[in-house]
Amino acid sequence: MSEGAAVVRPVTEPVVILDDVAVSFARGRRLVDVFRRRPGSVVQAVDGVSLELRPGEVLAIVGESGCGKTTTANLIMGLLRPSRGRVIVDGQDLAGLAESDRRRRRRRMQMVFQDPYESLNPRMTVGEIVAEPLQVHRATATRGESETLVLQALERAGLRPAERFLAVRPVELSGGQRQRVVIASALVLEPQVIIADEPVSMLDVSIRADILNLLASLATKQDIAIVMITHDMSTVAAFSDRVAVMYLGRVVETGPSRQVLTSPRHPYTQALVSVVPVPHPSRRRPPLVLVGETPDPSRIPPGCRFHPRCPVAFARCPQVDPPLFDVGGGQKAACLLVGG
């Protein structure tokens, strides 16, 4: 299906649907494995994740390193093919598309990286950086057209007056300005989805709100779906509509952000929420600190994968792998205490 013939879709229809997707990486079969006739070990990076992403909404994916949030982002981007399940973009299964069509789809998915100091090529000017996606996708016919789009994107990213930034090199910009350049180059192709990977964690506290507000306004005002990958629960509460909490390649709890954060049902979410420092000494509360570290994703525990670290685990937990149980109000949690 060509780009021009896009169907007009109702606002509520999801742009991206992940339907029970799984991705595993082979960790290389070593010589010893060959001699012993056994397969190489397999890392289940993502294992049965279902998500929906709607235009104009900010979805936060929260979890610790190794939980699969980056793999999930790459699945949404179409940079990875799932080994199981379907990735549906605009009602179309990505698996059925030719490579050229996938590439064209990718235009509508843009990414904002964590480190604005590293993600800009120091030898290019801001104008060149923002124009790069246009060039790569041959999206504009003339130089003038390209420059108009670049200026518009810079304006939308809050770099005003845009003309003044065109010839500037990244070294001359502050961290916040650089992140705006990254956002501008994501905006220039009019994306449907922007995936922001820890967009403010490298920035000073005093300017974080600006960037987060900018992203949120892109969602509400321009109907862009935003996926925010983060480990910071307090920004989740303030800047996202829905949240998906991931642990070891699974979504363990999902629902409207406020609701999930004020009444978390999964013990893992409860722990994550409890350890967020509250910026006021009078409201100190005992955090629920989990012992140990997230296990290696090549050795996933049987049953509920959280049970070895779970403070309320009971006899059935090592045996039953709990699905996501509906707890009302759009909130779901994968814990036997909730639905079993």
Place this chain on the structure above:
Amino acid sequence: MTVWRKLLRHRLGAVGLAMLAVAVLVAIFAAVIAPYDPYENVRVSIDDIYQSPSPQHLLGTDDAGKDVFSGLVYGARVSLLVGFAGAFISLIVGGVIGLVAGFKGGRLGNGLMRFTDFFLVIPELALQIVIVAIIGQSLRNIILVIGLLGWTTSARLVRAQTLSVRARKFVERARAVGASDLYILRRHIFPQVVPLMLANAVLTISLAILAESTLAFIGLGDPTVISWGQMLNFAFTRGAVSAGAWWALVAPGLAIVWVVLGVTLLGNALEDLLNPRRGRHFLEPEPAMPAEETVGPAAERGAPAVLAVQDLAVEFVVAGARMRAVDGTTFSVRKGEALGLVGESGSGKTTAMLAALRLLPPGGEVVGGSVLLGGQNVFALTADELRDVRWTRMAMVFQGAMNALNPVRTVEDQIVEAISLHDPDLSKSAAQERAAHLLEVMGIDADRGSEYPHQFSGGMRQRAMIALALACDPDVIVADEPTTALDVMIQAQILELLKKLQRELGMALVLITHDLGVVAESCDRVVVMYGGIVAEQGTVEEVYSDPQHPYTKLLMEAFPDMEDPDRPLVSIPGLPPRLDRLPPGCRFAPRCPAAFDRCQVERPPSYVLSPGREASCFLLESRQVVGV
């Protein structure tokens, strides 16, 4: 171009460039410069052979009675031709192979690198000798052999460079945008690799010149042309040594040295400029400390302070310019107290604490104030006294535990080292026992003490670092961003541990962080720093419930609170001050919504609002308490 200018300013580089330029000019204008044509056949008598230097023959004559100086001048042509042409071939072959191997990686890349490895094993000169001997000693063959056998260094260099550029985030971003391999190579990788190839090219030229002269010396040069190696070969094999004709030997040899040295100096300079080394050098001698100052009575209030920083001022000298990183900072920590040192990047919080232990990086210099550690002025200590004080009175958990531990020594070994150093009478086994105990306290299985830092996870490394800080039972522990870059749950674990230790051991803790939440959770008092000064300090309760300084107020409003998600977050307009362009008045005035005329020109002092509570803002002038 700027690199050009920098090169001319780089002294050795400019010398190298000049040496090379002289050689190139001589080669070009050989016919004009040389008094005789060495290719011309002239009849010589026996007396012409090995004549010593004279006005007719500036450098004497050689075994055939020819003018050595003219030979040198014409020899420059051959040496430079072989050097440039050989290096050119090496660079093209090596560059392409290195670029492909680095960019494609995988099977192709590995295969190419293995192929390169084989060539590294084969003795180059021996191979060159054999091949030239077999295919014939023409200049073309020599250039080809030198060029085609010299590519391995370039290939390895380019591959390493390509690999590191490929791993950079902006390449990943270009990929995410949908750019093709070719585009990324052309637009992102090539421009980054080329400058380094340039520096490498220069060195390759010198290698090619050396290779040519060596081949010629061994007797495998092109017999129809004159090169410096050839001249040495003739002189050496035809009796110059026994004739004592040093000029026939020394002159061509020095000519080679001239060109190779020039090229090498140039290459070294280029590498310096394009790939500047980290300027840090932690073992450089310390600059002089400020003269001891009398300690004012204000330092003592309530329980005695274990650490009192008074009017501390630190400057950095960068490229000749002095920049004030910490400017008149005063605060103190008491026994059993946890102090939070909060500020954004560049606020001087880490610098102040490094200065307190006299650990400033090179270029940093204490220019005023004093630091009292248990009543002793740290700045007045001799080098020996200072070493005794370090770690026993104040220990530090440095930012980034991965790099702060020595990668080639076991974790336990590094803890034992600190214990034994400050308690030499303790037996080795007792020290080991203590180290094991400390690791256990930090939640690390004592068996794992015999492992190396890289075998630990990030959280465990941080625990080990804290165990190391505890080694000598210090009065104060300074923890610099101890939880940054760790996962949330690990952050919580580390913070809980620090709090517990501080409570149980009764030591003082200075927590350097940018996270207001962490301070609120785990500190008693807080010092808010901005642009090298203390903006505000007081107990955590006071400062958080009733911030006085406009900066503190805005900072609180910028920090998200999970329990109050509806509160809009603010951003402070503008940027933190640059140390080389500090505003003349209040450091915060350019970004302050409440600033008035006086703030732009005058620096507000720190007003004492109540005992232990201070803020540096003119708005609070009327509220200061005098004579506490």
Place this chain on the structure above:
Amino acid sequence: MRGRLVLRKLGWALVTLVVVATFNFMLFRVLPGDPAKAGLRDPRLNQEAVEAARIRFGLDKPVFVNLEGGSPFDSQFFRYIGSLAEGDLGTSYAFNNRAVSDLLGRALVNTIWLVLPAQILAIVLGVVMGLVAAWKRGTAIDVGSLLFALFMWALPTFFLAILLLFFGGRWLGLPTGGRVTLGATYESGWEQAVDILRHLLLPTIGFALVLIGEYLLVMRSSVMEVFGEDYIQTAKAKGLSTIQIIRKHAFRNAMLPIVTLIALNLGFTVSGAIQVETVFSWPGLGKLTVDAVSQRDYPVLQGTFLLLAVAVIVANLIAELVYLRLDPRVTEV
């Protein structure tokens, strides 16, 4: 974990060896010129004698695989590999039909006498000077050593050797060629040893001087890199003195690149030996190579070539194993 790594390195060295042996065989076949003609170009030999020699040296057999009947392995290549496995490197064309292995053995011993002391001297001096230069960064000592190193690097080995020979021989009266004084008779073993040592002195100094520059440069930059590492700051904060820090924390880490360099340098040692031995007529491998080239003595050339490559492979292997011991971080190839 690391045991497997050692095995892998060993295996890889073996593979390299096989490839190099094959390359070595091919080099002398692929290059223009019939080796038999080249080796047997004595005009007095008649056609029959040449043919007989061809059969004797096995040059009548197919090059790679015998497809003309008989065993497929009855070819020049497999004969070569087969005799290699037995330690037989063939017989020399030029040196009175002596066994190549015999010639090589003697030359190797002489070369080791020359190379080993020079290498040790250069490593010790280069490392110490590099360390001091880095420590005293920016001072006259540092700039002086840097210039010295660069100058030494720019000096062609053979030129330095000639200078030593010319001036050393003239002013110090040291012998300038060969291994022993020709025609000398010795009253004791001690006297003979002194004579050999006197012959060794100049070549060793020359060789060491050439090597020093590079060691100094690499050590200097390696130490400077290490001095900027965070763990040096930690060591300082712990209260260690500068000497203690260098001894316990900086030295070992700074030596890592040197270990690699020493191995890689063996290739250079070979080329250095060729030059120094030619100038001083030292009867080692380098001189043998040059002589073999001028005589077009292919079996000897092939032999020296293989021996030199094997030496480099072995040195590389040792360096890699040492590196493994020094740096616990290495777990991947």
